[in-house]
Amino acid sequence: xxxxxxxxAPMSPEEQKVYQARQKHRAVIMAGLLIFMVILFYLITIVxxxxxx
Amino acid sequence: xxTAAQTIQGLASARDLFALTKPRVMSLVIFTxxxxxxxxxxxxxxxxxxxxxxxxxxxxxxxxxxxQWYESDIDAVMKRTSGRPLPAGRMDRETALHFGIGLSVxxxxxxxxxxxxxxxxxxxFAIFFYAVIYTxxxxxxxxxxxxxxxxxxxxxxxxxxxxxxxDVTLMPFLLFAIIFLWTPPHFWALALFVNSxxxxxxxxxxxxxxxxxxxxxxxxxxxxxLAAVTVAPFVLGLAGAVYGVAAIALSGIFCVLAWQVAxxxxxxxxxxxxxxxxxxxxxxxxFALFAALVADRMILS
Numbered sequence: 001x002x003x004x005x006x007x008x009a010p011m012s013p014e015e016q017k018v019y020q021a022r023q024k025h026r027a028v029i030m031a032g033l034l035i036f037m038v039i040l041f042y043l044i045t046i047v048x049x050x051x052x053x
Numbered sequence: 054x055x056t057a058a059q060t061i062q063g064l065a066s067a068r069d070l071f072a073l074t075k076p077r078v079m080s081l082v083i084f085t086x087x088x089x090x091x092x093x094x095x096x097x098x099x100x101x102x103x104x105x106x107x108x109x110x111x112x113x114x115x116x117x118x119x120x121q122w123y124e125s126d127i128d129a130v131m132k133r134t135s136g137r138p139l140p141a142g143r144m145d146r147e148t149a150l151h152f153g154i155g156l157s158v159x160x161x162x163x164x165x166x167x168x169x170x171x172x173x174x175x176x177x178f179a180i181f182f183y184a185v186i187y188t189x190x191x192x193x194x195x196x197x198x199x200x201x202x203x204x205x206x207x208x209x210x211x212x213x214x215x216x217x218x219x220d221v222t223l224m225p226f227l228l229f230a231i232i233f234l235w236t237p238p239h240f241w242a243l244a245l246f247v248n249s250x251x252x253x254x255x256x257x258x259x260x261x262x263x264x265x266x267x268x269x270x271x272x273x274x275x276x277x278x279l280a281a282v283t284v285a286p287f288v289l290g291l292a293g294a295v296y297g298v299a300a301i302a303l304s305g306i307f308c309v310l311a312w313q314v315a316x317x318x319x320x321x322x323x324x325x326x327x328x329x330x331x332x333x334x335x336x337x338x339x340f341a342l343f344a345a346l347v348a349d350r351m352i353l354s
Contacts, residue, residue: 008055008060009057009060010057011057011060012057015058015061018061019061019064022061022064022066023064025067026064026066029067040100040107043100044100044101044104044166044167047100047101051098
């Protein structure tokens with residue numbers, strides 16, 4: 001176990017469930033935002049190249 | 054040792070992070086920024102325009118997060134705000150601070166890279182103004198706090214304009230002045246009939262510090278200044294007749310309603326019909342005025 005983990009009190013199974021569900025929800029939203037940003041930056045690049053040429 | 058509850062609190066839910074950006078305030082920011090962008094002379098590619106509005110919205114969200122990070126003590130003692138993520142204990146302050154700073158940096162960089170660096174610098178200043186000058190410095194020290202806070206809310210249309218033109222001329226300055234002068238009558242009208250526990254939280258709000266009558270007179274004074282600034286773009290030839298007619302009519306009604314407030318002597322919130330009327334109309338006023346500005350530009354072009 002790492003030093004940081006030793007500093008944290010162990011969670012009960014219910015708490016662990018809440019924690020993991022929150023982690024999963026955040027990960028899904030972050031993935032969605034990243035895909036949105038990739039598309040947005042792709043479009044910005046196309047517009048910038050188009051206006052530059 | 055970090056308890057299990059603190060560990061869970063350290064991982065804020067996505068919903069609470071979203072709530073930290075004050076989404077309802079953001080809708081007005083998006084609307085006024087969009088109007089500033091559409092009313093500006095020149096053209097902007099829809100993708101770049103969308104990115105500019107997105108960056109301004111993220112900047113506003115970042116300011117709101119930093120505001121709540123600093124004000125969690127005030128929010129905790131006021132009924133209206135005690136359910137927010139920080140005072141309700143659903144998030145720790147460090148998370149709010151990191152989220153606010155991260156979002157600030159990202160919004161400014163996005164604006165700079167995709168739109169132009171002038172509007173990015175402008176956005177950075179607006180965030181700094183709201184988070185540091187208003188929230189940290191002046192809100193708790195002067196009853197004119199809402200006037201200063203109004204300046205922070207007045208930046209979006211000017212930034213939207215700067216996204217198209219790359220500079221700030223007289224017209225975006227007037228758009229800034231309109232929202233700046235609109236905020237005190239709008240907010241103080243509400244503060245007169247809603248008891249927001251500001252005195253309990255130690256925030257010097259005008260009706261509490263200067264009294265109801267002084268606040269009512271100041272509402273009327275600001276309304277006259279607002280009317281003068283609102284009509285100015287038409288008088289100076291910066292906007293056309295569509296805007297001119299709308300500005301004169303809307304400002305006329307605003308001043309009449311503010312005059313009724315100034316003459317009111319009511320002390321019971323339930324009897325404050327004039328204040329309630331002015332508050333409701335003030336929201337319609339701003340939306341209609343900016344919509345008229347955009348319509349005017351569309352017709353002219």
